[in-house]
Amino acid sequence: MQVNLLILIISLSFFLVSAKIDPQNLKCLVCRQTFEELNKVIKNVDKWKKVYVGNFRMDASGNTMQQKVSAHHSAVYISEVIDDICKKMDDYVRVYYKSTGKLAIMLLVTEYGNMNPEFSNTKFVTDDDLNKSLEYYCERMFEENEDEITQLYKARPHDDIMPDAELAICFNYTKYCEKWMLPTEEDTTWTAEMEAEYVKIHGPDPYGFGGLTQQQMMPEMVHDADEPEEVDEASQEELHAEL
Ligand SMILES: *[C@@H]1O[C@H](CO)[C@@H](O)[C@H](O)[C@H]1NC(C)=O
Numbered sequence: 001m002q003v004n005l006l007i008l009i010i011s012l013s014f015f016l017v018s019a020k021i022d023p024q025n026l027k028c029l030v031c032r033q034t035f036e037e038l039n040k041v042i043k044n045v046d047k048w049k050k051v052y053v054g055n056f057r058m059d060a061s062g063n064t065m066q067q068k069v070s071a072h073h074s075a076v077y078i079s080e081v082i083d084d085i086c087k088k089m090d091d092y093v094r095v096y097y098k099s100t101g102k103l104a105i106m107l108l109v110t111e112y113g114n115m116n117p118e119f120s121n122t123k124f125v126t127d128d129d130l131n132k133s134l135e136y137y138c139e140r141m142f143e144e145n146e147d148e149i150t151q152l153y154k155a156r157p158h159d160d161i162m163p164d165a166e167l168a169i170c171f172n173y174t175k176y177c178e179k180w181m182l183p184t185e186e187d188t189t190w191t192a193e194m195e196a197e198y199v200k201i202h203g204p205d206p207y208g209f210g211g212l213t214q215q216q217m218m219p220e221m222v223h224d225a226d227e228p229e230e231v232d233e234a235s236q237e238e239l240h241a242e243l
């Protein structure tokens with residue numbers, strides 16, 4: 001069912017909103033997500049774990065020597081982790097918040113294998129520039145700022161996850177991000193009432209997948225809708241009530 005869901009989403013995506021997305025905004029979102037993921041990875045590495053870096057050398061008595069440094073401080077290690085993170089970026093999709101139309105990127109399927117529940121607050125958007133995957137944006141971001149990023153991580157204390165790397169790189173150094181690009185409560189708030197209003201205007205969720213998800217997650221509702229007698233009774237009652 002999960003595979004079906006994905007196939008459905010992918011095929012639907014060809015009929016969905018295609019728009020010119022502000023590349024700076026997208027760079028900002030990818031940048032922030034990359035550091036969030038990077039901090040998550042680093043947090044899970046044992047604090048004092050050492051990794052080998054550089055080439056093997058042989059000392060005078062024929063023993064091999066290689067420099068060992070703390071994983072967190074190794075430029076090679078950081079760059080490998082970022083490579084992996086960039087590959088994962090292709091599990092993210094571009095969306096607009098239904099409430100405000102602000103651009104966001106989010107995981108389609110959560111790490112637990114479920115449809116991301118936040119997805120129903122958004123509508124899916126495809127970029128005009130199909131060549132440029134989120135992986136591409138992530139890789140460019142790292143390439144363009146590699147020295148700055150590795151310097152930042154190398155200089156940090158052993159047990160620090162560097163919570164302000166995002167601020168230092170995505171805002172201060174690259175200037176990709178501006179305050180308005182961050183999601184606010186207004187962007188992320190989406191109530192059942194708002195969805196009802198939205199459906200009145202746009203029909204049953206043509207762009208987001210909120211409607212679809214609800215039906216798939218609540219088979220009872222679908223079942224009810226399949227019983228026209230009940231529906232007729234209900235609407236007759238309503239009619240009587242109105243009269
Ligand atoms: C997009 O990718 C195709 C195939 O790799 C390539 O021929 C084309 O030049 C690319 N377009 C842009 C704008 O990079």
Ligand SMILES: *[C@@H]1O[C@H](CO)[C@@H](O)[C@H](O)[C@H]1NC(C)=O
Pocket residue numbers: 164165167168172
């Ligand atoms: C980012 O820039 C602001 C304003 O210039 C400064 O106050 C802040 O310390 C900087 N933060 C980082 C992490 O570089």
